[in-house]
Amino acid sequence: MRPWLFIILMSGCLGLTGCLERIVEPVDVFGNVQQGEPYSSASKMIDDWYAVEAIDEQTFAINEPKSSQYNTSYLIVGETRAIMFDAGSGERIPGSRSMREIAEQYTDKPITLILSHFHYDHIHDAATFDGVTLIDRPEIRTSVKSGVFTISPWESLDMEWRSLKVASIIPDGEVIDLGNRTLNIFNLPGHTTESVILLDKSRNQAFTGDFVYRHLGGIIAFAPGSDLVTYKANSTRLLQLTNSDTLFLGAHGIPQFAQDWLILLDNELDKIVRGDAEYRYAAHYLAPGLPWRVRQSGELYIYTTPLVDPSLFWSKWMLLALVIVSLLSLYLLQRLVYLARLPEK
Ligand SMILES: [Zn+2]
Structure with missing residues (x-):
């Protein structure tokens, strides 16, 4: 084997190994939260799987303390109907009740399901509801066939295709009337x-899904x-829609936080977008095996794709590059084996 080839191969392997700095592993993901236990005394276990906190008499945080990502969904009740915001992590133990069955324990009003987004850990019991209300985006509208919307594995990061009956499609900024209580829905890509x-302006509550949560x-x-540029634009939009007294309710971890956390996120996204952010490369427990770029500021970590922004990383060009690198690696490996087998002279 030629020395230069050996050196290139070795430095490539060592470089990749060096990138795999461990930062977030399941054992330290939970921070102040004890996995399996409610996040505070206000949140009470109601059975073997769910813990519920009444944020007020018409707002319920339904937490899954034993789920791997400590998910929280919300039941938001008015005088004539209710909104279920997210439909469970999909990790509940066999025989446990669905998110709909839990919601029905807290309201007798008709329940409309809205998903914060389509990732697998927010949609599991979606099909048990009568239908889903979707945000009006061109790609969503064109995907609805005969009143059914299908979430693809690419969108859910799961193996399954999930078909959901569509209750309605509503535009960005729409006011949802629950009877003596209104919510505004905002589409915030990022x-x-x-x-x-979802924003309840009169109670000053913001239900933020995975757009922003704490820890x-x-x-x-x-x-x-x-999308990093869009993330930054929409964190600023959310700042403008809220104020220092807003109660933020996220979908993971200890669900409640204040606007200062969003201000920190907005500042850090600003640095990222302006090219002023410094990164490390680190493993993440949700997607091990790749050195993700991470921007850290105090307790806030923002993980994004290695080397290039997500839009390029997930594009067909990156797929092409991966195929070429894999083929080249296989070729080099085959050459190595061949050279190793050559008898010494
Ligand atoms: Zn998500």
């Missing part, structure tokens, strides 16, 4: 394109559909 948040392994901007 984590994913279809991400929505639990950091903000994910490495998914297909993640």
Whole structure:
């Protein structure tokens, strides 16, 4: 084997290994939260799987403390109907109740399902509801066939295709009337394109899904559909829609936080977009095996795709590059084996 070839191969392997700095592993993901236990005394276990906190008499945080990502869904009740925001992580133990069955324990009003986004850990019991209300985006509208919308594995990061009956499609900014209580829905792409948040202006509550939550392994901007420039634009939009007294309710970890956390996220996204951010490369427990780029500021971690932004990373060009690199690696390996077998002279 030629020495230069050996050196290139070795430095490539060592470089990749060096990139795989461990930052977020399941054991330290949970921080102050004890996995399996409610996040505070206000959140009470109601059976073997769910813990529920009444944020007020018409707003319920339904937490899954034993799920791997400590998910929280929300039941938001008015005088004539209710909204279920997300439909469970899909990790509940066999025989446990669905998210709909839990919601029906807290309201007798008709329940409309809205998904914060389509990732697998927010949609599991979606089909048990009468239908789903979707945000009006061109790609969603064109995907609805005969009143059925199908979430693809590419969107859910799961293996399954999930077909959901569509109750309605509503535009960005729409006011949802629940009877003596209104919610505004806003489409805030960044984590994913279809991400929505709900705002109850009179109670000053913001239900933010995965757009922003506190702790639990950091903000994910490495998914297909993640977009850093859009993330920054929409974090600023969310800042303008809220104020320092807003109660933010996220979908993971200790669900409640204040606007200062969003301000920190907005500042860090600003640095990323302006090219002023410094990164490390680190493993992430949700997607091990690749050195993700991570921007850290205090307790905030923002994970994004290695080397290039998500739009390029998940494009067909990157797929092509991966195929070429894999083929080249296979060729080099085959040459190595061949050279190793040559008898010494
Ligand atoms: Zn997500």
